Amino acid sequence: MKIVTWNVNSLKVRLPQVLEWLADNPDVTALCLQETKMEDVVFPKADIEAAGFHVVFAGQKTYNGVAIIARAALSDVVINIPGFIDHQVRLIAATMQGVRLVCAYIPNGQALDSEKYPYKLSWLAALTAFLKKEMVVYSKLALLGDYNIAPHDMDVHDPKKWEGQVLVSGPERAAFQALLDLGLTDSYRLFDQPEKTFSWWDYRGFGFRKNAGMRIDHILLTKELVPLCSACVIDKEPRRNERPSDHTPVIASLLI
Numbered sequence: 732m733k734i735v736t737w738n739v740n741s742l743k744v745r746l747p748q749v750l751e752w753l754a755d756n757p758d759v760t761a762l763c764l765q766e767t768k769m770e771d772v773v774f775p776k777a778d779i780e781a782a783g784f785h786v787v788f789a790g791q792k793t794y795n796g797v798a799i800i801a802r803a804a805l806s807d808v809v810i811n812i813p814g815f816i817d818h819q820v821r822l823i824a825a826t827m828q829g830v831r832l833v834c835a836y837i838p839n840g841q842a843l844d845s846e847k848y849p850y851k852l853s854w855l856a857a858l859t860a861f862l863k864k865e866m867v868v869y870s871k872l873a874l875l876g877d878y879n880i881a882p883h884d885m886d887v888h889d890p891k892k893w894e895g896q897v898l899v900s901g902p903e904r905a906a907f908q909a910l911l912d913l914g915l916t917d918s919y920r921l922f923d924q925p926e927k928t929f930s931w932w933d934y935r936g937f938g939f940r941k942n943a944g945m946r947i948d949h950i951l952l953t954k955e956l957v958p959l960c961s962a963c964v965i966d967k968e969p970r971r972n973e974r975p976s977d978h979t980p981v982i983a984s985l986l987i
Contacts, residue, residue, distance in 0.1 A: 736875035738978035742767040763834035767796030815857040831869035835876035840897040855906040886946035915951040918963040
């Protein structure tokens, strides 16, 4: 089983790329998408199902939106964090072949002095509380998504340049650690990885060409899935597409 996270930054623009990538990667079992940026009434469900996939989704106009595309049936769907009042659509969870997939688009936070920053931290706290309950029910759980957090300086192309900004602040990294403290593990760091390997590059300033990126897209696994994880890689090729997303897929392989 291969499970993937990919912030596509508009599924309307990127749908052909997504379907082509899935066709080129037939061993991918489930793909979690973020920033679909479309209301449910215009979601391309028929196109995805015609390509042979199951799909669950939740979205809104222009911003946010999440979806899970899978080769097997998806059940027990939850949209957004129960009990957390939020008008932004940022989470969808479903079960596939005994694995609980939680697809999350964590808020960016904008800036440390922005009102969006405490919203990000409160959203992360609510996510942590939600996952604590989910992990009681589902021992095999994966949290996939765009976290908008670079956990360590090694995940940042230029840590000095990013000092005092969102994505790397102490409270955000502490919130990431709180997820690990639940008993989750960063699948990417289970393996030796090339230095300066990132999942996001700014469109501006030739970020991708200069490899001026950050690793902010992650797949965290519960203890029961960790010994089943045989690899975790970042596929940079979709970032070379014409009109690419600024993110690229992260892929975890599970021996299931």
